[in-house]
Amino acid sequence: MLRKYSVLTIISFLLFLFPLSGFCEEGRSPEYVSGELLVKFHPHVSASTVETIHSWINARVINRYHIVENLQLVRLPRGISVEDAVGFYNQFVDVEYAEPNYIIRAFRVPNDPHFDRLWGLDNSGQTGGEADADIDAPEAWDTQTGSTTVVIAVLDTGVDWDHEDLSDNIWENTDEFPDNGIDDDGNGKVDDVRGWDFVNNDNDPDDDNGDTYHGTHVSGTIAAEGNNGIGITGVNWSASIMPLKILNAIGEGSTSDEIDAIQYAIDNGARIINASYGGDSYSKSEYDAINSARDNGILFVAAAGNNGTDNDSSPFYPASYDLDNIVSVAATDADDKLADFSNYGARSVDVAAPGVDIYSTKPGNTYQYLDGTSMATPHVSGLAGLIWADDSGQTYSEVKERILNGVDTKRNLDGRVLSGGRINANNSILNSPAPPSDLDTAVVLTSQIDLSWRDNSYNETGFKIERKTGSGGTYAQIAVVGANITNYSDTGLSESTTYYYRVRAYSSTGNSGYSNEASGTTYPAAPSSLSATAVSSTRIDLSWTDNSSGESGFKIERKTGSGGTYAQIAVVGANITNYSDTGLDPSTTYYYRVRAYNNTGNSSYSNEANATTSAASSDSSSGGGGGSGCFIATATYGSILHPCVRILRKFRDKYLLVCRPGKWFISIYYQFSPPLASCIAKSNFIRFNFGVALLPMVILAAFAVYIGVSKLMIFLILSFLILALRRRLNVS
Numbered sequence: 108m109l110r111k112y113s114v115l116t117i118i119s120f121l122l123f124l125f126p127l128s129g130f131c132e133e134g135r136s137p138e139y140v141s142g143e144l145l146v147k148f149h150p151h152v153s154a155s156t157v158e159t160i161h162s163w164i165n166a167r168v169i170n171r172y173h174i175v176e177n178l179q180l181v182r183l184p185r186g187i188s189v190e191d192a193v194g195f196y197n198q199f200v201d202v203e204y205a206e207p208n209y210i211i212r213a214f215r216v217p218n219d220p221h222f223d224r225l226w227g228l229d230n231s232g233q234t235g236g237e238a239d240a241d242i243d244a245p246e247a248w249d250t251q252t253g254s255t256t257v258v259i260a261v262l263d264t265g266v267d268w269d270h271e272d273l274s275d276n277i278w279e280n281t282d283e284f285p286d287n288g289i290d291d292d293g294n295g296k297v298d299d300v301r302g303w304d305f306v307n308n309d310n311d312p313d314d315d316n317g318d319t320y321h322g323t324h325v326s327g328t329i330a331a332e333g334n335n336g337i338g339i340t341g342v343n344w345s346a347s348i349m350p351l352k353i354l355n356a357i358g359e360g361s362t363s364d365e366i367d368a369i370q371y372a373i374d375n376g377a378r379i380i381n382a383s384y385g386g387d388s389y390s391k392s393e394y395d396a397i398n399s400a401r402d403n404g405i406l407f408v409a410a411a412g413n414n415g416t417d418n419d420s421s422p423f424y425p426a427s428y429d430l431d432n433i434v435s436v437a438a439t440d441a442d443d444k445l446a447d448f449s450n451y452g453a454r455s456v457d458v459a460a461p462g463v464d465i466y467s468t469k470p471g472n473t474y475q476y477l478d479g480t481s482m483a484t485p486h487v488s489g490l491a492g493l494i495w496a497d498d499s500g501q502t503y504s505e506v507k508e509r510i511l512n513g514v515d516t517k518r519n520l521d522g523r524v525l526s527g528g529r530i531n532a533n534n535s536i537l538n539s540p541a542p543p544s545d546l547d548t549a550v551v552l553t554s555q556i557d558l559s560w561r562d563n564s565y566n567e568t569g570f571k572i573e574r575k576t577g578s579g580g581t582y583a584q585i586a587v588v589g590a591n592i593t594n595y596s597d598t599g600l601s602e603s604t605t606y607y608y609r610v611r612a613y614s615s616t617g618n619s620g621y622s623n624e625a626s627g628t629t630y631p632a633a634p635s636s637l638s639a640t641a642v643s644s645t646r647i648d649l650s651w652t653d654n655s656s657g658e659s660g661f662k663i664e665r666k667t668g669s670g671g672t673y674a675q676i677a678v679v680g681a682n683i684t685n686y687s688d689t690g691l692d693p694s695t696t697y698y699y700r701v702r703a704y705n706n707t708g709n710s711s712y713s714n715e716a717n718a719t720t721s722a723a724s725s726d727s728s729s730g731g732g733g734g735s736g737c738f739i740a741t742a743t744y745g746s747i748l749h750p751c752v753r754i755l756r757k758f759r760d761k762y763l764l765v766c767r768p769g770k771w772f773i774s775i776y777y778q779f780s781p782p783l784a785s786c787i788a789k790s791n792f793i794r795f796n797f798g799v800a801l802l803p804m805v806i807l808a809a810f811a812v813y814i815g816v817s818k819l820m821i822f823l824i825l826s827f828l829i830l831a832l833r834r835r836l837n838v839s
Contacts, residue, residue: 138388139207140361142185143169144192145392148177152201160199164192170363174370174399178392180208180363209388211365213264213321213358213481224474225339227461227486234464236441240529242460242486244342247493247532252333253343254496259329259379259488260372262365263322264358265314266350267470268301270323272331272338277301278347280375294374302350303371305364312350316358320469322350324477325383327468328485329492338474339466342489342532343496349377354384366396373403378495378503381488382409383481385423394428401432406503408488410480411437411450418452427455432503434491434510437520438462438483439529444519449480451523457511459520459529460486490532497536512541512564515620528620540564540612542620543593548627550707553602556627558595560610564619567612572597573621575607582609602632603657603705631655631703633710634684639718644693644747647718650685651701655710658703663688664712666698673700690760693747694722738777738784743797751798751805758808 144166148157157179161168164187170180183192189207196205230241258278268277278301282292285300296303302312314323326341326348333344351368354360372380380400397407407430412423418435426435435456438449440463445451449462462483469475487510494506501509513535514528521527527544541563549557558572569589573582574597588595600606605628612619632654640648649663660680664673665688679686691697696719703710737759740752747753763769787793 138386139189139209140363141189142183143208143361143363144181144183144189144196144205145208145363145366145390146179146181146196146205147175147203147392147395148179149201149203150177152177156201160196160201164195166192170367172366172370172396174373175366175392175395177203178366178395204391206390206392207388209362209386209390209393211354211360211362211384211386213316213319213354213384224466227465228340228342230441234441237443240439240441240443240461242342242490242529243531243533247490247536248333248344250533250536251493251497253330253345253489253493255345255347256499257343257379257492257495258347258349258375258377259343259381259492260349260351260368260377261322261326261329261381261485262351262353262368262372263314263325263381263383264316264320264354264356265304265312265322265352266302266326266348267314267320267323267468268312268350270327270468270470271472272335272468273323273326273348275332275335276330276341276343276346276348278349278375294371296371302352303368304352305367305371306352306355306360312352314352314470315356316354317356318358319477320475321354321358321383321477321481322352323470324465324467324475325381325481325485326350327474328465328482329381329489331468338468338472341467342486343492346489346492346496349375358384360384362390362393366392369396369400373400373405377405379488379491380405380407381485382407382425383479383484385410385412385425387421387423389422389424393425394430397425397428397430397433401430401503404503405432406434406491406506407432408434408436408484408491410484411435411452411456413438413448413479413481414450415448416450418450418455422455423450426450427452432507434458434487434507436460436480436484436487437524438478438480439517439520440464443515443517443529445523446478446480448478449483452525453522454525456524457507458487458514458526459483459517459524461529462486487530490530490535493532493536509535509538513537513539513620514542516542516544516622518623521623527623531620534617534620537616538566539617540567540614540619543570543610543612543622546608546610546622546625548606548608548625550627550629551596553630553632553710554600555596555598556600556606556608556629558597558608558610558625560593560622562591562593562612564612566614567619568614570610570612571618573609573611576604578605578607580607582607600629602629602710603655604629628705628707630708631658631705631710634661634701634703634713637699637701637713637716639697639699639716641718641720642687644721645691646687646689647691647697647699647720648685648687649699649701649716651713653682653684653703655703657705658710659705661701661703662709664700664702667695669696669698671698673698690756690764691720693720695720738780739787739797740801742784742787743794743801745794751801754805754809754812757812761812 165184167182168179169182172178193205196202228244232238284291290297298310304312314320329341330343330346331339331341333340353364353368409426411426418427437456437459438446439459446463460483463478464476465482511526513531514526515531516528543560545561572586574585575582607626609624610622634651636652663677665676666673698717700715701713740755
């Protein structure tokens, strides 16, 4: 071992000669405490080995933490940077990790004093916000107002512990006799009667954060004394606030002091830790300390951060550690919308709580407004205190589950926080079932929409289904289904109508929050009384009854013969109830059906109707004036049944009648061709010459009809190229 470390010693000195890259960009102030390091050795490493490693750079251990085994706070000698020391320690196999003593900060944004007080607890719209955009605290207080047996540690800038609205709810260390100068409980802290100041290492955790008095404000939201005729009330009327000062007068602190405070909270019976602070640096020692709190049954409630960013992609610590005792909290405003400054995260942020214009305690028996996820977090800590006061035997995971299950789900929070909602104290206290989620609709018929949802509860009696018509309508309950049922068919609906739905679970303790809102538009009503009338040998007219009030149009389908297959032949607009089907074959029976459609889908079909076109006339007069519009060709070839006429008709129907220029050409042709056709029909000489003249057109039309226009174009181009090449060769 000594031989190995003698080699590593040489390596370490080489590292100091060639410094490692720094943790901070040049010119930026460091995000960690200068001259200090947190080092954790592997279990079973001997004390002599630890001492040897420290001695090689003259480092000195200034603190040890029993909640994280073998974790030490180390003071570095002058001349050795934190970056180089991290590299030095991390090269030893006996070192589990070494990291900077990161700086943590309180979260806050500029306040706005133009709103009324305590809207987050009970909102009637007094601030101009949305009524009931609150945590339903008065309803919860009908069941539980809190208990001083629940200890809530506030790790912050300190607390004005003699504030008129806080003094009766400050935790007292009953194992310590005040002001006797003796460490009565043997924890190394003399006269720590009401917590500890880890910044100045003394027994007065008072709040000296003159900018916002952050810790005092947070504490008031958790447990300003209620029903005492003074000032305000917290979420808890009574609780035991344990002031643990880890942030200095400008709201900054170190990871090492935070770990010390977590250790103190564990040792002195805290159930909840409120952490309205953080930073963007991952700290393994901080993680280990919070994990130790987890092992001791403590719920760790942490602010999600005030950068307006997604914690799923840009983690913010300690809120973003993957530990199940952490509740990460975003902030909402008085309209139940995510605050514009609040961080969020569909996977990494658990819930939202009021965090804009929050009125709470300030030193000197005064009060003030502040904004931030720091202000949202104590709402959740306070709620956890109420739940534990109601049932002290619950585990941290059960308390967390009740908080998340009790939320009021909000559309703008769906996909922004894990629970999809803002906390509701009454739901959580009553242990109401968790709200369902993923509500979806499927339109089945003109009069039916099917619903489905996810059941997130284990204790519901059933689900209540509510519906409204139109986005501005009022919801009304339409059905109740039993426990574990996650679908419902809503029948008897009006056609072409948009319906909105929401669902909530219920039990004997009350209702859950609502699911997300989902909507569906029913199909239009099917047309009826379809009739088909043969007008000529090539045309059948259709008519039907429009039974819908909101269709986008009608789709017309046709087949030949009773055993054929239907194919769509036309689409007409809304409110149109007739159609002329032209270009048909003579003496042929056609079958039809029609259905309405809208943006949701299609109606069912109308009745089926059929008609048979008349036989074609073979005389010249018929050819001259008929032929389903092919007047000149019919006159030239003498019959509508002539193969050349049939080819030209198919070309017309397939290519000309399906586009605007083609239709325009046909309409002009129909105006001027009948007189010419009459002249052609009277003279065999003219008919012969027109037959010769039309032959190339017939050939090209046949190519287009039977092999396609694209292949015809290729054929023509190749033919032209061959002719041009032959001409050039002949010239040569």
